[in-house]
Amino acid sequence: MSTTLFFRGDHTESVQIDYDPKVTSYDKLLKLFWNNHDSTACHTRQYMSAIFYHNEEQKEAAEKSKEVHQKKKMRPVVTKILKAETFYDAENYHQKYLLRNKRALLNSLGLNDKQVITSHVACRLNGYVGGYGSEDQFDEDLPKLGLSKEQEEFVRNCIDQAYPA
Structure with a gap:
């Protein structure tokens, strides 16, 4: 797992997780994501809540998990689901x-x-x-x-x- 920092006005600090699907699943990673931060807090682009997907299957799973998570929240979930682009390691x-x-x-x-x-x-x-x-x-x-x-x-x-x- 690596932290990424983009040095432009539009960067988002994030982690990219390379995982073995024989050991864990994308759905389990999504559950960890939802359970370990406040998905309803509005932040600047640098610190926004986001899931970056690499393919349509991940996109659909992320969107479905967001819908399920939203039903548990009183406030709107502001997490963005975005296509992954170039990932840059932080310093x-x-x-x-x-x-x-x-x-x-x-x-x-x-x-x-x-x-x-x-x-x-x-x-x-x-x-x-x-x-x-x-x-x-x-x-x-x-x-x-x-x-x-x-x-x-x-x-x-x-x-x-x-x-x-």
Whole structure:
């Protein structure tokens, strides 16, 4: 997942999610979208609520999900459904921002900027150090992450701060 920033007056900050349909579905991603932001808040174009589709199937699914979501809201849903155009990655310092703020952990991974952007490990760690993910989820991921004991302990401390006992 990468953040995008366009440096024109008409840009919208957004994420592009490349997903494996064997692991999750577009419909599940739409549910996450609707459940994790205020779709009724009016913002400038830079911060507007939008779903960018890549094909007619995605467009139809997005429109249908918007209709279902609207029925649950008292105010109008202002989310726009737009055709995806060129996606531009944001500057490196915006990528995996939460992980980049944990400088010791980031440095210990030995990743260059391109690897930070594309690494599955960096993506998972960015979530954990930002308070997104439980200890149980981390335990399940741990064998796939290839972390040292020190790195594991650092991440566990971040999770403990987000989920105090």
